[in-house]
Every structure is written in structure tokens, then in C-alpha cells.
Amino acid sequence: xxxxxxxxxxxxxxxxxxxxxxxxxxxxxxxxxxxxxxxxxxxxxxxxxxxxxxxxxxxxxxxxxxxxxxxxxxxxxxxxxxxxxxxxxxxxxxxxxxxxxxxxxxxxxxxxxxxxxxxxxxxxxxxxxxxxxxxxxxxxxxxxxxxxxxxxxxxxxxxxxxxxxxxxxxxxxxxxxxxxxxxxxxxxxxxxxxxxxxxxxxxxxxxxxxxxxxxxxxxxxxxxxxxxxxxxxxxxxxxxxxxxxxxxxxxxxxxxxxxxxxxxxxxxxxxxxxxxxxxxxxxxxxxxxxxxxxxxxxxxxxxxxxxxxxxxxxxxxxxxxxxxxxxxxxxxxxxxxxxxxxxxxxxxxxxxxxx
Numbered sequence: 181x182x183x184x185x186x187x188x189x190x191x192x193x194x195x196x197x198x199x200x201x202x203x204x205x206x207x208x209x210x211x212x213x214x215x216x217x218x219x220x221x222x223x224x225x226x227x228x229x230x231x232x233x234x235x236x237x238x239x240x241x242x243x244x245x246x247x248x249x250x251x252x253x254x255x256x257x258x259x260x261x262x263x264x265x266x267x268x269x270x271x272x273x274x275x276x277x278x279x280x281x282x283x284x285x286x287x288x289x290x291x292x293x294x295x296x297x298x299x300x301x302x303x304x305x306x307x308x309x310x311x312x313x314x315x316x317x318x319x320x321x322x323x324x325x326x327x328x329x330x331x332x333x334x335x336x337x338x339x340x341x342x343x344x345x346x347x348x349x350x351x352x353x354x355x356x357x358x359x360x361x362x363x364x365x366x367x368x369x370x371x372x373x374x375x376x377x378x379x380x381x382x383x384x385x386x387x388x389x390x391x392x393x394x395x396x397x398x399x400x401x402x403x404x405x406x407x408x409x410x411x412x413x414x415x416x417x418x419x420x421x422x423x424x425x426x427x428x429x430x431x432x433x434x435x436x437x438x439x440x441x442x443x444x445x446x447x448x449x450x451x452x453x454x455x456x457x458x459x460x461x462x463x464x465x466x467x468x469x470x471x472x473x474x475x476x477x478x479x480x481x482x483x484x485x486x487x488x489x490x491x492x493x494x495x496x497x498x499x500x501x502x503x504x505x506x507x508x509x510x511x512x513x514x515x516x517x518x519x520x521x522x523x524x525x526x527x528x529x530x531x532x533x534x535x
Contacts, residue, residue: 199535203528204232211521213513214410215243215398219431220532221508227432235398237410244396246430248382249512250418251498252491254434255427256351258370260302260474261441262358264451265373271361274299274454281357290336300340301350302473303459309334310347315420321389322420327352344459344471348424355423366423378440383429391415393428400495401515410515413495425493435508438488438501466526482534492516499525507533
């Protein structure tokens with residue numbers, strides 16, 4: 181049992197907001213992020229929100245509580261849930277080759293869709309090269325097939341099933357499979373099967389060409405290199421991330437999503453168990469993290485683990501997740517932070533879930 185668990189209820193209640201707030205303050209004052217936001221939910225569903233910094237460097241405006249942010253690779257978990265729902269409906273097989281759904285599409289140097297399974301896509305064990313490494317600096321609209329074609333110009337990273345390596349290409353292929361199987365756009369399937377099902381009121385998949393963030397949000401910033409000035413990067417086309425990272429949400433909606441997922445409200449037990457079957461993962465995830473099917477387990481300093489994903493997107497970074505007993509925490513900052521700052525974000529999540 182941790183020291184926090186031994187404290188009287190009043191002391192615990194007082195400690196949590198202070199420690200989380202201190203973490204956000206440090207992200208702003210020590211790590212230099214413009215703004216930091218957090219939402220923490222306890223076992224009873226009570227939510228606390230926190231902010232630090234400024235929401236707009238040009239005007240000095242306050243950080244909107246629970247403001248919308250670009251959630252980056254948390255999108256992968258939404259995509260994976262849709263795939264696993266289709267698995268439960270008998271429309272997709274986890275160990276079925278990609279070629280069954282996209283015949284002849286996934287081919288390249290050491291790349292063969294007949295030898296890559298849907299499970300390997302979801303778990304990043306396919307060996308597909310990461311197209312993100314080869315994108316040009318120009319921000320514009322990218323179609324999913326264009327992203328895949330960019331990846332297929334490069335040699336496979338490894339033989340499918342022999343290693344783990346994070347690649348956004350896996351989820352572009354997964355999104356194309358969803359569209360082929362359902363006959364509908366991926367965004368519509370995520371909206372119908374996930375967002376509306378659990379009433380995520382501030383979460384959406386931006387439409388083609390949609391560059392603004394719809395609701396109250398802190399401005400997002402980017403810099404060309406360490407020490408360079410921060411440039412406003414709030415409004416731009418996020419299509420280069422598509423099924424791997426295009427979505428917008430809030431910390432509280434992410435808490436609601438991961439809590440509902442773990443509670444079995446989105447998937448039957450069989451598919452949720454598959455999602456939580458993990459392999460060792462490395463950076464960009466914390467030490468000890470393991471990757472399932474679009475879901476990451478991270479050990480807690482107080483024992484046990486939490487399940488989430490996290491996301492990095494131009495202008496924003498999010499980290500967090502939920503525990504099996506209903507605790508949840510998500511933290512966002514308004515620039516892509518340094519590795520040290522990412523570790524501090526992970527520390528704030530750990531503090532929020534442990535105290």
C-alpha cells in the first residue's frame with residue numbers, strides 16, 4: 181500500500197490537485213511549453229480539470245479548461261476499436277492476411293500483403309516502413325493511398341512478426357481495410373461506432389480540408405529546431421496522419437473513452453482481451469510499456485498499470501489513460517515537447533493515478 185493510500189480522505193483529496201497542478205506548472209516554467217492542461221477522474225467518476233500557462237501567446241488569453249486539442253496517435257486506439265468490432269461481427273479476421281481485403285495493394289521491397297496479418301498491423305509487428313519519415317515539409321492534403329505509396333517506396337524494416345517497431349503506415353492500411361469491409365469512410369465508422377455510442381461530445385475526425393479546431397481550444401505551437409521561436413501551428417491540414425492520428429478531442433473525452441473501453445462498453449470480452457495482449461514496446465512510450473492492439477499498458481509507481489496510448493501531433497502532445505478500477509488521467513501540452521518534458525508528462529499522469 182502506498183503512503184497516499186494511508187492518508188485520511190481529506191488529505192488525499194487535498195494532495196491530488198496540488199501535485200497535478202505542480203506538474204503542469206513545471207511543464208510551463210521548466211520545460212517551456214506554452215500551456216498544459218489535465219483532466220483527472222476518480223473511481224466515482226468525479227472529474228478535476230487543471231491548466232497552466234497561456235492559451236494564446238499573442239493575446240495572453242487564458243487556457244480554456246478542458247479545451248480541444250489534436251490528439252495524434254490516440255486516434256490509433258479509435259481505429260483499432262472499430263477493427264475489433266468488425267472482428268467480433270465476423271467481417272475481419274485478426275490473423276487473416278492483409279491481401280484478403282486489399283488484394284495486391286501492399287507490395288514492395290520485402291513487403292507482401294499476403295504475409296502480413298491484421299493483428300501485425302494493429303500491434304506494429306508488420307515491418308512496414310513508416311511513411312512519416314518521408315513526408316515533405318509542405319503542409320497539404322494527403323489521401324490515404326498517397327501515404328501508403330510513399331511507404332511502399334522503401335524497403336521493409338523487418339520480416340513480419342519478428343520485431344516491434346512503431347509505424348503509422350500500419351494504421352493507414354488498417355483504415356483502408358475498414359473502408360473496404362464496410363463500404364463507408366473511416367471517419368463515419370469511428371463516429372457511428374465509438375464517438376456517438378459513448379457520447380463523446382467534444383471528439384471528432386476532421387473532414388477533408390478542415391484546418392481549424394471547432395470548439396474552445398488553446399493555440400498550438402511548433403518550432404523548427406531547439407531554441408528557435410515558437411510559431412503558431414493551430415490551423416493546418418492533419419490529413420497526413422489519417423487513421424494513425426487525425427482526430428481532435430479533449431482530456432475529459434479521452435478519459436471517458438479509455439474508461440468505457442476498459443469497462444467493456446465498446447468491445448466484447450474476447451476482443452478486449454485480444455486488444456490487451458501485449459508485446460514489449462520502446463520509445464516513444466515510457467520504460468516498461470507494452471503494446472497491444474492499438475492499446476498501451478504502462479506500469480504505475482504505486483503498483484499495477486494503466487491503459488492508454490498518447491499522441492504527438494504538430495502543435496500538441498497528449499499522454500494518459502485509465503486503470504481497470506475506473507481511475508483516468510490525461511495531460512496535454514501545446515507544442516511537441518522535448519523527451520524530458522514527455523517524461524514529466526508521464527510523471528504527472530502517474531501522480532494523478534497513484535495519489
